[in-house]
Amino acid sequence: MSEILFLDGAQTRAALDPRRVLDAVATALVAIGRDEVSVPPRIAAHTPHGLLGAMPGHVPGLGLAAKLVSVFADPARPGRSSHRGIVALFDETDGRPLALMDAEPLTEIRTAAAATLSARALARPDADRVAVIGTGAQARAQIALLAAVAPETPVSVAGRDPGRAGSAAALHPAGNVEERIEDAVRGAGTVFCCTGAVLPVIRRAWLAPGTHISSVGGSHGPELDAETVRDATLFAEWHGAATTRPPSGAHELQDLPPERRVTLLGSVLGGEHPGRRDEDELTLFKSTGHAALDVAAAHVAFAVARAEAWGTRITL
Structure with a gap:
């Protein structure tokens, strides 16, 4: 028999x-x-109403x-989707199941962590203002991590719902709300885009030279316009972000x-790639998630x- 540790949602969040x-x-x-x-x-596995995805992985x-x-x-919430799940952790040497935990807070913080690491590695050293676009769970996780x-x-926060933008901005001690996304983006050295958009919410004309954009949303469509992608130096967690079809x-x-x-991005963090080449370069990290995270x-x-x-310890 094996004994595993069960963490509910609150315990998972607290342990991260x-x-x-x-x-x-x-x-x-x-x-x-x-x-x-x-x-x-x-x-x-697909049903008429949604899907159940599986993401196993091993990191030495x-x-x-x-x-x-x-x-x-x-x-x-018409036009939006819910993401619910579990993560099972196993011993990498003998395969014993070790823990079962809530996937929602885990996914939120690992996504925010990858986005934050991209900004640390790729944003200009003098980038002193951040914009977070979005007001949902992932945007809130990003703001909480920055806090x-x-x-x-x-940190300037903007989204479709000013009330939700205000509560999200309150998660950061230096957070404020902008009424329009354009106002938040213009002048920001780093832009975190964390939306459920199906059409672009960021426009190339709003981005100053040298801006770093981290886009983690857009599961149902593009968050960024084609001009931004055209002009940016592109980074991702894995090559499949560009070589496999959505989602x-x-x-x-x-x-x-x-x-x-x-x-x-790991090649930049590991020193195999220099990352940003000059102060005016537009850099874009596009996240699609990865089981290793x-x-x-x-x-x-x-x-x-x-x-x-x-x-809670459970015996199987």
């Missing part, structure tokens, strides 16, 4: 220490860049895990010309929960 998650996600991204991870292509030193996540239309690691950096791949990176290269976050949650004696 922001700085430790950043470090673990950086390790996973570097491992992806060096082709050291084992992550098979994503698979999904961080562990072996699998995420099962359902993506279904949300009747309460934990960069509480003094001004595994990014809408914005489909059918790129042969000469357009997508650089792996789930492994990284699950590794942190398990370690913290075990040290704090959180969770």
Whole structure:
């Protein structure tokens, strides 16, 4: 018989220490860049109303895990979808199941961590103002992470709902609300785009020279216009962001010309690629998620929960 640790949603969220998650996600991204991870292509079972996707992965030193996540239309929010799931962590040496945890907070923070690492690696050193576009769960996770690691950096928040934008901005001690997305984006050195958009919400004309954009949304369509993608130097977690079709791949990176290269963020973090080349370069990190990042976050949650004696132990 095996004993596993069960973490509910609140316990999973509490165990995801922001700085430790950043470090673990950086390790996973570097491992992806060096082709050291084992992550098979994503698979999904489809119903008339949604899908159930499976994302297993192994990262040496961080562990072996699998995420099962359902993506279904949300009747309460027309045009939006719900993401619910679980993550199972296993011992990478003998295969024992170790923990079962809520996928929602884990996915939110590992996505925000990858976006934050892209800004650290690719934004101009003098980029002193941040814009976060979006007011949903992922935007809030991004703002909360920025509050934990960069509480003094001004953050402008904008989205379709001013009320939700206000509550999201309140998560950051230097947060403020802009009425229009354009106003938040203009003059920002770093733009985090975290929306459920089906059409572009960012326009090239709004972006100043040298801006870094981190786009983690757009599961149902492009967040960014074609001109932004055309002019930017492109980065992603994995090459499949450009070579596989959505939803595994990014809408914005489909059918790129042969000469357009997508650089792996892990190659920049690992020192194999220089990243930004000059002050005026437009850099774009397009995230589609990766199972190795789930492994990284699950590794942190398990370690913290075990040290704090959180969770419920279950015998299988």
